[in-house]
Amino acid sequence: MEVDTSKEALREARKIAEQSDQGARNPVGLTGRLILAVTLCWSLFQLWYASPLPFIFKAGIFNDTQARAIHLSFAVFLAFMAFPARRKSYRNQVPFYDWIMALLASFSSAYLYLFSTELAYRSGAPTTMDLFIAASGIILLLEATRRALGPPLMVVALVFITYAFAGPYMPDVIAHKGASFNKAMSHFWITTEGVFGVALGVSTNFVFMFVLFGALLERAGAGNYFIQVAFSLLGHMRGGPAKAAVVSSGLSGVVSGSSIANVVTTGTFTIPLMKRVGFPSHKAGAIEVAASTNGQLTPPIMGAAAFLMVEYVGISYLEVIKAALLPAIISYIALFYIVHLEAVKAGMEGLPRRHTRTKLQALLSFTGTFAGLCIMGTAVYYGIGWTRSYMGDYALYMIGSALLLSYVGLVKLASLQPDLPRDTEATLSHTPEPGPTLKRGLYYLLPIVVLLWVPDR
Template sequence: MPDDQKSQAELEELERLVAESDTGGREPAGLTAKLLLGVAIAWSLFQLWYASPLPFIFGVGILNDTEARSVHLGFALFLAYTFYPALRSSPRQRIPYLDWILALAGAFAGSYLFLFYRELALRPGQPTTFDLVTAGAGILLLLEATRRSLGFPMVVVATLFITYTFIGPYMPEVLQHKGASLSKFLNHQWLVTEGVYGVALGVSTSFVFLFVLFGTLLDKVGAGNWMTQIAVALLGHLRGGPAKVAVVSSALNGVVSGSSVSNVVSTGIFTIPLMKRTGISGVKAGAIEAASSVNGQIMPPVMGAAAFLMVEYVGIPYSEIVKHAFVPAVASYIALLYIVHLEAVKLGAKPLPREEVPTKVRLLRTGIGITSIIITLCVLYYGVIAIQAAFGDNAGWPLAGLGALLYVGTVWFASRHPDLQLDDPNSPLIRLPRAWHVTRTGLDFLLPLFVLLWCLMVEQMSPGLSAFWACSTIIGITLTRKPLLALFRRTDILEAMRASAADLMDGLARGARNMISIAVATATAGIVVGTVTLTGLGLMMTDFVEYISGGNVMLMLILVAVVSLILGMGIPTTANYILVATLMAPVIVELGAQAGLAIPLIAVHLFVFYFGIMADITPPVGLASFAAAAISREDPIKTGLQGAVYAFRTAILPFVFIFNPAMLLIGIDHWWEGAISIVTSVIAVMVLAAVMMNWFVTRSRLWETAVLVLACFTLLRPDWWIDRFYPRYVER
């Protein structure tokens, strides 16, 4: 087979992998495709309407949380049955009649609380036979949709918890409960907000959808390619440059993509062949890309979907979660950069050639670039503050006008330069672009990111409202960027307008398709949460885990980590987080307190979150590793094992911040304390990376490795040594 045909076949296989993982593998044609496109767009528009202040301004379409969750699930179930085939042998180009029936039934059952909200509210706790039949059918339809979109493991977990509801009286004493009738179970799980329509589905409805839509639209206008090219320009000339490009571009693309698999495919299709060309083996190239892409979910400000659930479970603003997650995420990425540098040194990997520029000129350019960024950020920050102070509550319109002027100016600036095109990583020559040449073509992409960060971190708006304003900004950019470029370049404006409208429609539809599996996962996880509240399992877990771990906090944490990894092999990160956090987070806090250890609740939830995403790398079911192996043409199990080695430093960090909350900037009263925490954490994980690679300046001897381990432990837990010589201070 010719190379170009082989590459095309591999690309199609990757697209199929992403589709089956994230958006569904079915692509119907004709009228059916238009109908499903309309439904997906309608879902996105509904979510934008619900998150916006418009219903309250016009007094139309005001929904409470329960009604909105019901509509959300109705859309998800309809699209799950139409986009996800029942079997591998099921048709991909058309939808069987049975799937249409199931889709309509799922939409009705999912929307039942919206359609009959008033009637249900007038008779709480008194369901009719029709209510119970609908609830039973809804649970079965939800489980089948889960099987199609997420696989059997999630269905098995949900089924085990459903079974536990009814066999409670026959369980061992430590897990025994009085049981529940079928009508009570159905009412609790489907007709109130304790089960399927609980907190998890509420977060999916209020926050997660809009952040997924934001990332999809941002990628649609070319921000993902722009970020990758910036990473290539900045790091490609370094030793192991392509590997470092993979790390940085995956961190940047984590803002755009909430999926590890799509992150691997979008960046890895360029970086993995490039790494192989510079001397890095295919297994290690795939492992580096997989480890980098999975870590994109822990990188603020836009983290994985499970991070938004912490807002509800921990009860703190999302801006606080971003603050607490910042240091571990940065330390983890710096450690990965150092790992790939050491790997490149060991392998003798060569850097990519770049334009020869005198050192003084390069330093001058770097200084000007950094200074310009600082000045621009200061001008924007203080400018917005000044406008708000001058106009008060009416500052919205002046700020919108200023933003529009900045946007038009940056697009005009970009129009003076050709659009970015990624080089072919398999070509004999890769031309490294200059960083400024890349940056100037996409400065307007920073505007929606600035809006999102400003609303989240400065204005302290809710994540949902912040995402709405960010989505509104990127929708405006999607509609106007190509026409403005055409206007400034004197090309066909009408064609550009048609292309922009098509991009927006496709972005809205893809955003909805990306949400199907997340919505279904959170709804199914609600069954588990509902079982916990119905049976009192949460209270029993303290005694059970204490019995298993013998009251040892470290053993208990290892147990939680193993459970998270095992569950993560079969269920997505979001559902994994919900299950483990619901069952284990309160237990860890309570047993830690009994052992004299004050463990912050946010530390426990981040602990669970970190190990949930690790399962995307670890074999035998690490989807990110499988995607990377498909690009590198290597064995996925070997790629996953190597990726797990690279991800070991991420697995260590949760144990560290459980015992050293300063890494999460908890208990930090002064800026210099925060700076010390950041510096020591970064140095410690870099030393850990050197231990893992058995290489510091050169190959480490045994005693040198021992010294490095001791230094790493001391930097991460300095209080441990103090406690050996002086008794721990206990406040009386």
């Protein structure tokens, strides 16, 4: 009965995740294949734009404004296709009015790319068509925002848009002479100071690629690996599942940078186990949410705000990572300590191990694991720095060869270990063995090494 309950909770969590991240619709047939094709084209476009291939082949080169327009065109089209207008709307098909709004929103967004030459010639003097497209684009973008993120963000945007027109009627402290319709629409949509400004540029240049990286790594099994590693090291302690939830959420935040993704990937696993060892439902949920929210602070992949800081402040992303590392560590240590106090106060115990170990063996295992990670991190940091400083352009080939050899060796090591469980059934009664669990997915750390090395080149 308990397994059935955990399975039902897992299905419900996945449903919530799909509604928040992928939309509440699940179209079938030709429509479903079209949405899949559009998402694939969007990803391929972003990869092409971020790569040096356009300059190598001297084709398909987009400037920043054109890339932002195409990026937003894909986004608003998928927003209307994947998110219904109301909760009671169709789930397995897309109504005709959503098709119309999706195509119109996509065209309005791509307008800056399709007519970039004409807009450049009449800069500052928009035509009636320009203003109509701008007004339509803003209205449809607000609706897409409401569908994807809910009314609050749309209301905030509407307040500021209203403020642009209602300046003369405001209190003296915030009053201004107001903006005409022509000036406002041109500023909001036709230029790169409104919708197509810095924030959209950050999404185009950085956020999409990092989110894609995290999603691919998660699908490859990295999230499950980090969860199992946390449980193997901490599951046997007092309130072990709760402590493992804190650590696994931190490890998952390394590759996701999303609080929602953290809750879904780790919460479906950790919340039932926390309840099993004695945590009440509200405390289990609170611990998971608190730990998962910190995923947006955990380097190297953080929330969109980190990339906005890079763009606005003018510093490298590596500097942001260094600045965020200490607050992330402090927040997780504090949460870990609070969980320990709650577990001691309630007299909780952890999950038993399949094979009992002495305290000396446990201490040596933990110390060896920690020392190994520290040595690996030091070797990566200073080793890569040395190659970059003394080998110049050859550093890329040296690092590439070393990563390839490391990957082959780590995959070989992982193939000798038992497969990791992918549901809660296998770990409801015992804690996984640390050694085999840790060795099973060490190759997942290699993409993070590359991610830390490339921005500093």
